[in-house]
Amino acid sequence: MQGRDIVLGILGESKRTGYEINDILKNRLSYFFDGTYGMIYPTLRKLESEGMISKEVIVQVGKPNKNLYSLTEQGREELHAYLESDVDDEIFKSDFLMRLFFGYDLDDDKLTRLLEREIERKDEKIQTLTDNLRIWKENGLTRTQEMTIEYGLAQYDATKKVLEKQLKELKS
Amino acid sequence: MQGRDIVLGILGESKRTGYEINDILKNRLSYFFDGTYGMIYPTLRKLESEGMISKEVIVQVGKPNKNLYSLTEQGREELHAYLESDVDDEIFKSDFLMRLFFGYDLDDDKLTRLLEREIERKDEKIQTLTDNLRIWKENGLTRTQEMTIEYGLAQYDATKKVLEKQLKELKS
DNA sequence: GGGTTCATGTAACTTGTTACATGATTAT
């Protein structure tokens, strides 16, 4: 699962510009993938040069022209092949857990702040995901897309609860 | 949070060889960080050249000599500085969720298999983490280290439950 | 006047992955 795959996946839904792809990644898929322009534009160029996607230029005034990309037949084949291939293990890296794990010298004050800060982050993520869910529902979500959001929310929620429990224990 | 930081963290606990660091990463910290030899050995070399760690060679017969590394004072400072710095956001990448998200053409059979396979994976992870917890407890865990395991288990458990619920709904 | 949105992109760099290479010892 690389940038390439997710770009193909997004273009599989509909024609998109690099800018839109970035937007989707940031707002819609950020709970299971991250991407930046530095990845998106070079990937689009490469996919185009390989004939996986084709470009349609939309001339604009006052802004750079839009490059609207869509999958070619070959691109759709690659997407299908990816979707049929073995599923990779999930990748999870937590700087927060590392702080806990190696923080031998964390006093109660510092630990409290660390936990509180992380609870805040979970809240933000839950908020974003909940808000977005509402918006997406208007546009129509597939059953499996809804599953992914439920999965994401459950994950945030469960870890938040653990943190709250630990914070409570600490305070008593 | 990079390989460098986690290597310093591990060496902060006690002297270790590259081999042992790999072992710890694989068996003890795999639920929040991944590392390979290809990262570990070059990182150790670099840290040594920068004076962050020092090497003690243990001569062995029939095996390569052991290189036992320990933090220098400078290395301990860097570790502390890291531990005081801002906590990075957690990174989560899920190929599984991507398959769900872009799998418009998943029929019930394929979806069932996808969900069942992912439930299996969660079980494996929960098993490993539970087993390891027992072993670590014998060696002594800090309170915060125990927290990290609880966090990890809660995460696996919550997502597993979501998958089981979805599978049940699918079958009915 | 200042921030956000739209819209493109590149170049240098960092980081880590993959695959390879070696080889004795010990457990099954």
Add this chain to the structure above:
DNA sequence: ATAATCATGTAACAAGTTACATGAACCC
């Protein structure tokens, strides 16, 4: 026998990050 454990490492490569560069339009 054969697999696993101990123990080191490198070289080529892939992938993505960060920082930079440009600039009009629009909203507050």
